Amino acid sequence: MFWLLLGVDRLTLIELTKRNIRKNSRAYLVYFYPMVFSVMIYFTFVSLQYNREIVDGAKTLGKIGPAFMAASVFLMVFSALFIFYSNSFFMKKRKKEIALYSLFGMTKGKAGRMLFYENALVGAGALLVGIGLGAILSKLFAMVLVKLMGMKVVAGFSLSPAAAIQTVLVFFLIIAVTSGYNARMIYTSTLQELFRAEKKAEQKPQASTIMSFVSILMIGGGYWIILQSASSSLWSSFAWQKLLGSIVLLIIGTYLFIRAFLIFLLRFIARKEKFFYKGSNMLSLTNLLYRIKGNMMVLAVLSLLTTFALFLMGTTWSFYANLNQVSEQNFPHSFLYTIPNKEAEKEIKSLFAKRKDIRYGMKLETVKLAAGPDFLEKFPPDYPVLLIPESSFKKLAGNMGKKDVEFTEGEAVSFYDGTLNRSHDPYTGKSLQLPGGETVTVGSYEPYSLLNQIIFAFPLVVKDSVYEKAKQAGGQVENLQIYKLGREKETKKLNDSIEEVLFSHTEKEVDVIWSSFYKQYEQGMETYGILIFISGFLGLVFLTATGSVLYYRMLSEAEADKPRYQILKKIGLSSKEMKRTIRFQTMFVFSVPLVIAILHSSVLMTALARFAGIAMSGAFALVLGMYMLLFFGYFYYTSTRFYKLVYE
Numbered sequence: 001m002f003w004l005l006l007g008v009d010r011l012t013l014i015e016l017t018k019r020n021i022r023k024n025s026r027a028y029l030v031y032f033y034p035m036v037f038s039v040m041i042y043f044t045f046v047s048l049q050y051n052r053e054i055v056d057g058a059k060t061l062g063k064i065g066p067a068f069m070a071a072s073v074f075l076m077v078f079s080a081l082f083i084f085y086s087n088s089f090f091m092k093k094r095k096k097e098i099a100l101y102s103l104f105g106m107t108k109g110k111a112g113r114m115l116f117y118e119n120a121l122v123g124a125g126a127l128l129v130g131i132g133l134g135a136i137l138s139k140l141f142a143m144v145l146v147k148l149m150g151m152k153v154v155a156g157f158s159l160s161p162a163a164a165i166q167t168v169l170v171f172f173l174i175i176a177v178t179s180g181y182n183a184r185m186i187y188t189s190t191l192q193e194l195f196r197a198e199k200k201a202e203q204k205p206q207a208s209t210i211m212s213f214v215s216i217l218m219i220g221g222g223y224w225i226i227l228q229s230a231s232s233s234l235w236s237s238f239a240w241q242k243l244l245g246s247i248v249l250l251i252i253g254t255y256l257f258i259r260a261f262l263i264f265l266l267r268f269i270a271r272k273e274k275f276f277y278k279g280s281n282m283l284s285l286t287n288l289l290y291r292i293k294g295n296m297m298v299l300a301v302l303s304l305l306t307t308f309a310l311f312l313m314g315t316t317w318s319f320y321a322n323l324n325q326v327s328e329q330n331f332p333h334s335f336l337y338t339i340p341n342k343e344a345e346k347e348i349k350s351l352f353a354k355r356k357d358i359r360y361g362m363k364l365e366t367v368k369l370a371a372g373p374d375f376l377e378k379f380p381p382d383y384p385v386l387l388i389p390e391s392s393f394k395k396l397a398g399n400m401g402k403k404d405v406e407f408t409e410g411e412a413v414s415f416y417d418g419t420l421n422r423s424h425d426p427y428t429g430k431s432l433q434l435p436g437g438e439t440v441t442v443g444s445y446e447p448y449s450l451l452n453q454i455i456f457a458f459p460l461v462v463k464d465s466v467y468e469k470a471k472q473a474g475g476q477v478e479n480l481q482i483y484k485l486g487r488e489k490e491t492k493k494l495n496d497s498i499e500e501v502l503f504s505h506t507e508k509e510v511d512v513i514w515s516s517f518y519k520q521y522e523q524g525m526e527t528y529g530i531l532i533f534i535s536g537f538l539g540l541v542f543l544t545a546t547g548s549v550l551y552y553r554m555l556s557e558a559e560a561d562k563p564r565y566q567i568l569k570k571i572g573l574s575s576k577e578m579k580r581t582i583r584f585q586t587m588f589v590f591s592v593p594l595v596i597a598i599l600h601s602s603v604l605m606t607a608l609a610r611f612a613g614i615a616m617s618g619a620f621a622l623v624l625g626m627y628m629l630l631f632f633g634y635f636y637y638t639s640t641r642f643y644k645l646v647y648e
Contacts, residue, residue: 016114021121031090032122034548038079039130039171040137041541045072046163047138048145071534075541080174082545087119087178089552091185098186112183119182123175131167135159141533148320148529211260218253222246226607254596255300262592295553299592302546306597306627309542311604313623316535318609318616320528325614327524330418331452331517332400334488335495337502338513339363339479344505348481351497357486360399364392364482367467367475371458372432384457385432386478389467393450399484402448405461411443413461418453422613432460436473440466451480452515480513491518543627547634550590554638558645565646579643586639594631598624 021028049069098111106114225246319326339345352358366386375383388396393413394404405413414427425445433439440462450459462470471477485491495518506512565578602620609616 031086034086035083035126036130039126040134042075043131043134043167044138044141046166047160050160050163076170112186115182116179119179145533148533208260211256212264215253215256215261218249222249223603254303258299259296302593303596306593307600309539310597310601312535313539314605314620316531317619320532321619322614323524327521331520332449333452333482334485334517335483336452336515339481340505344501347501359484361483364480366478367470368478386457386459388459388461389464391464393461407443409463412440413444414442415446415450416448421611422447434470435475436469454515455513488517543630551638554642558642562646582642583639590635
């Protein structure tokens with residue numbers, strides 16, 4: 001900085017800004033890389049939002065723009081916070097430099113403008129590089145999304161002007177806000193504060209046995225509530241409020257666990273003299289105890305953020321992996337439709353005559369009536385109920401491989417209605433008035449779908465005599481045709497042909513009961529394909545942000561601790577011992593949010609798997625493995641940079 005002796009007025013602010021960036025390019029890269037990553041991720045996302053091939057190709061789901069719009073808004077907020085944190089770290093390292101400029105005559109106004117120019121240049125460069133990389137990666141991510149959704153479209157390479165403009169506007173706003181923050185920081189800081197920016201002392205936290213116990217109690221209480229069986233009386237009333245209460249317990253308990261229990265644990269270990277005075281353990285434990293107070297809130301937030309990311313990815317990946325099982329459970333029949341007339345029936349039968357994989361086909365006569373007031377908790381009063389005679393049910397259940405159900409004359413049998421909780425029985429004890437005035441009461445519940453869920457009608461099985469009375473009393477007869485095929489995922493052409501015949505013979509589409517396994521499976525592929533893509537994308541962003549925040553925290557502490565490590569090096573601390581103590585501290589900081597998140601998300605996934613009745617452990621284990629591997633990569637890089645910074 002020899003040119004300072006000549007006076008800052010001899011140089012224009014633009015020249016000084018350029019020279020600063022050239023001379024300190026390595027320091028600027030610490031701020032530049034996170035901004036490039038944020039721009040790249042955001043631009044890739046909004047590019048997919050504007051990709052016409054994907055949006056138009058998702059026929060059964062409709063336009064997927066809103067899903068990406070919601071995710072892009074979330075990414076915008078998250079990118080702003082991420083860049084703001086990176087900027088804060090970067091500015092903390094620049095404060096001493098700004099103080100030197102002030103000593104040599106630069107006014108705060110000029111210093112503020114110089115920082116604005118720097119931010120503008122770095123931001124412009126990050127926008128160009130980020131949009132360029134995003135344009136390249138958008139093709140790859142579009143191909144991944146198309147594959148996940150099972151769509152037969154070709155995602156071509158294209159640079160969306162709308163996506164580029166939206167990205168520039170969003171990050172222009174973010175850069176403007178960070179520039180304003182930097183200027184305000186310069187104007188409100190004294191010269192002494194600028195010089196001592198990296199020398200703020202951190203107080204040693206005190207361990208609290210009571211708060212440590214409370215943290216374990218709160219987390220344990222949250223786990224206990226979440227893991228209660230769905231049939232437990234705990235969920236009989238105010239279920240959502242209790243679930244929200246358990247989440248609040250986990251959030252508060254997590255903060256107290258880091259604030260109190262970790263301190264208690266470290267101080268307990270430090271009292272073990274044999275361990276404490278062995279090698280560099282004293283240095284490692286002392287540094288952790290003195291530094292942890294400044295990291296409490298950060299570690300708590302990162303723990304909860306990682307929990308959310310693991311749970312989100314584990315849930316979507318599990319449902320995607322179990323899509324075939326879920327589709328077969330919710331849509332047990334390949335085709336189910338009403339028969340409008342004899343002509344339509346004949347046309348559709350001719351379509352099935354070409355199939356050689358028909359497992360069963362049967363005509364099901366039902367009586368259609370309104371649900372009535374007793375089912376108000378589940379359905380509106382005019383929601384259609386389909387009465388099915390016991391004889392027809394036995395035939396259908398036999399085709400499906402289900403057992404007969406025993407019930408009495410005045411009873412009815414209900415079935416799973418497509419909600420997430422398959423084992424929960426909300427119908428037993430409810431009554432339904434039939435045409436003619438007779439009343440039946442639901443006497444039992446079967447946890448499987450008797451008819452396809454999408455038909456918007458609820459099936460109830462009654463005795464044949466009861467069914468005949470309802471029919472003779474003027475009940476509306478609805479004839480259904482059911483088919484089960486062997487290769488039901490390969491029925492797109494048949495599905496389209498049947499749909500065309502049905503709607504050509506019906507004046508109002510709403511009067512047709514129509515459901516096909518293929519159509520719902522295709523929609524499920526698109527829905528969960530989008531969700532798994534978005535969750536994977538957001539999970540990657542969360543992981544990168546978490547790792548970067550911890551990286552910045554550790555390097556900030558390394559800058560502050562560098563004089564101490566240099567003294568220890570001079571008095572004989574070996575390179576091996578120094579690496580060991582640095583890795584211990586880094587591993588501890590990185591493992592806290594990861595271990596807490598794994599515990600929290602494992603409990604949440606276990607509860608969800610029980611609730612939904614599907615296996616989730618395999619997909620969740622894969623998510624955990626990937627996350628832990630990437631976390632280890634961040635840990636290794638951070639510990640290596642920490643060592644080089646304090647030792648060299």
